[in-house]
Amino acid sequence: MSITAFLQTRYGRGLRSRAEIEAHQSRAMARFRRRIMPRSPFYQDHIDTPLHALPRMDKARLMESFTAINTCGIDREEAFEVALEAERSRDFSPMIGRVGVGLSTGTSGQRGLFLTTPRERRLWAAIMSGRFWPDLRRRQRVAFFMRADNALYRSLSNPLLRFEFFDVTQGMDAHLQGLGDFDPTVLIAPAGVLSFLARAQSEGRLAVQPQRVVSVAESLGPSDRAAIARAFRTQVDEVYQATEGVLAFTCPAGNLHLNEAWMRIERDLVDPASGAFCPVIHDFTRESLPLLNYRLNDVLVPDAAPCPCGSACARIARIEGREDDMLWWTGPDGPRLIPAEAIRTMLASLDEAVGDYRVVQHADALTISLEQVGPDTEAALRARVSELARQFRVAPPPLVVREGLPPDSGFKRRRIRVATDQMSLAEDRRSA
Ligand SMILES: [Zn+2]
Known part of the structure; x- marks a missing residue:
C-alpha cells in the first residue's frame, strides 16, 4: 500500500480551492508527459500535444489501439486470452509478469481490458x-x-x-x-x-x-x-x-x-438545462494504460x-x-432530458404500492413494468406522466403499463433504459 497516498486520503486537507486543483493537475500532468508518455508507442509522439488536441478516445478506440497505447508492451490478444482463461476457470489471478489483467463487463456488451501495475x-x-x-x-x-x-x-x-x-x-x-x-x-x-x-x-x-x-x-x-x-x-x-x-x-x-x-x-455538456455532462478524462495516475482525452x-x-x-x-x-439510457421527450422547445430522478419520484409518489419497476422507452413509447398493479395504478400513472411532461414542456409519450418485471439482461441492473434498437436517438439529437 502506498503510505503517502493513504495518509493524504485519510488525514490530508485535500484540495481546498479551484486554484489548488489546477496547480496540482498541471504539475501532475507535466510529470506524466515526462515519465509515462514516452513509454507508450501511441503517445510518444504526442508529448507536447495539448490535451484537447490528443486523439479523442472512447472504449472502442482504446481497445482498438490497446497494444500501442499501453506502456507495458502487452499485446491485446495475449491480454484477452489471459483474462478470458481466468474467467473460464474462475481463478482470478490473471497476470502478465507483474501486471494484472482485468476484463470489464460494460452494459453495452462491449468488453474492455484493463491493466494494473x-x-x-x-x-x-x-x-x-x-x-x-x-x-x-x-x-x-x-x-x-x-x-x-x-x-x-x-x-x-x-x-x-x-x-x-x-x-x-x-x-x-x-x-x-x-x-x-x-x-x-x-x-x-x-x-x-x-x-x-x-x-x-x-x-x-x-x-x-x-x-x-x-x-x-x-x-x-x-x-x-x-x-x-x-x-x-x-x-x-x-x-x-x-x-x-x-x-x-x-x-x-x-x-x-x-x-x-x-x-x-x-465536461461534455449533454443537457444545458441541468448541466448534465459526459466526463472527458485525462488520468495522470494511470501508468499502464494511459487514458487521455477519453470520453465516458x-x-x-x-x-x-x-x-x-x-x-x-x-x-x-x-x-x-x-448516455444511451437517457429519456428524451420532445416538445415545442425541442428534446428535453427527463431525469431518471423525476421518473423515480413519480413512481414513489403513487398511492398504491407497486414494488420494484422497470421503465423502458422504445421508439416514442414508454413501457412501465411494475411488480404489483392495483385497480387505480394505471390511471394514476397516466396522470403523473402527463404532469411530468407538462413540467418539462414536452408531449407525454404513449404509455404501456404491465404487471410483472421483465427479466434483467446482463449483470448490471438498469431500472430505466432505452431499448437497444433505439440507440440512435442520442445520435439524432446531437446532429439536430
Ligand atoms: Zn464533501
Missing part, C-alpha cells in the same frame, strides 16, 4: 482504505461482492485487513450463510447486490453489522440508498468506479466528489453548492445513468 494497485488500495477503513486500531474484515476477482482488489489485503471475495455470478442466496459467518466490518458491493442483502437483513435471513457499506459499479438511487442504510443502520458510501478508474467517491459529509486529485475531468458515456449531474467537507473537487448530485 503493482504501483497502481498500491495507490488504489491506499485511497480505498484511507477513505473507508472504519477504525485503524482494529483488524477489519472486508466482504467484496463482484463479478470477477482481480489482483487489484487483492491488493487491499494486509495483516490488518482480511479480504473475502464473493462471486456474484454464483447465485446470491448461497452467499448469505458465508457472509453471516464472515461477519464483515466493511461491505462493498454493487447497488443491486446491496439492495438484495438489505432485504435479506430486514427479513432476518442475514444478521451482520458492517460499520461501512460501500456501493460500487452501479449508480445508487435515493430510495435504495435509504433502504440499505436502514437495514444496516449505517450511512451508505458510494464509489463511482469503472474500467476507467475511480471517477468519484463520497466524502465524509456523504456527497460525491469527482476524483480531481487523480485525473483532470472535463455516463451522464453526470453536477451540484454547484460548496460541500461542508471543504473539498473543492467538483460535486456530483448524481450519476444519471448511461
Whole structure:
C-alpha cells in the first residue's frame, strides 16, 4: 500500500480551492508527459500535444489501439486470452509478469481490458482504505461482492485487513450463510447486490453489522440508498468506479466528489438545462494504460453548492445513468432530458404500492413494468406522466403499463433504459 497516498486520503486537507486543483493537475500532468508518455508507442509522439488536441478516445478506440497505447508492451490478444482463461476457470489471478489483467463487463456488451501495475494497485488500495477503513486500531474484515476477482482488489489485503471475495455470478442466496459467518466490518458491493442483502437483513435471513457499506459499479438511487442504510443502520458510501478508474467517491459529509486529485475531468455538456455532462478524462495516475482525452458515456449531474467537507473537487448530485439510457421527450422547445430522478419520484409518489419497476422507452413509447398493479395504478400513472411532461414542456409519450418485471439482461441492473434498437436517438439529437 502506498503510505503517502493513504495518509493524504485519510488525514490530508485535500484540495481546498479551484486554484489548488489546477496547480496540482498541471504539475501532475507535466510529470506524466515526462515519465509515462514516452513509454507508450501511441503517445510518444504526442508529448507536447495539448490535451484537447490528443486523439479523442472512447472504449472502442482504446481497445482498438490497446497494444500501442499501453506502456507495458502487452499485446491485446495475449491480454484477452489471459483474462478470458481466468474467467473460464474462475481463478482470478490473471497476470502478465507483474501486471494484472482485468476484463470489464460494460452494459453495452462491449468488453474492455484493463491493466494494473503493482504501483497502481498500491495507490488504489491506499485511497480505498484511507477513505473507508472504519477504525485503524482494529483488524477489519472486508466482504467484496463482484463479478470477477482481480489482483487489484487483492491488493487491499494486509495483516490488518482480511479480504473475502464473493462471486456474484454464483447465485446470491448461497452467499448469505458465508457472509453471516464472515461477519464483515466493511461491505462493498454493487447497488443491486446491496439492495438484495438489505432485504435479506430486514427479513432476518442475514444478521451482520458492517460499520461501512460501500456501493460500487452501479449508480445508487435515493430510495435504495435509504433502504440499505436502514437495514444496516449505517450511512451508505458510494464509489463511482469503472474500467476507467475511480471517477468519484463520497466524502465524509456523504456527497460525491469527482476524483480531481487523480485525473483532470472535463465536461461534455449533454443537457444545458441541468448541466448534465459526459466526463472527458485525462488520468495522470494511470501508468499502464494511459487514458487521455477519453470520453465516458455516463451522464453526470453536477451540484454547484460548496460541500461542508471543504473539498473543492467538483460535486456530483448524481450519476444519471448511461448516455444511451437517457429519456428524451420532445416538445415545442425541442428534446428535453427527463431525469431518471423525476421518473423515480413519480413512481414513489403513487398511492398504491407497486414494488420494484422497470421503465423502458422504445421508439416514442414508454413501457412501465411494475411488480404489483392495483385497480387505480394505471390511471394514476397516466396522470403523473402527463404532469411530468407538462413540467418539462414536452408531449407525454404513449404509455404501456404491465404487471410483472421483465427479466434483467446482463449483470448490471438498469431500472430505466432505452431499448437497444433505439440507440440512435442520442445520435439524432446531437446532429439536430
Ligand atoms: Zn464533501
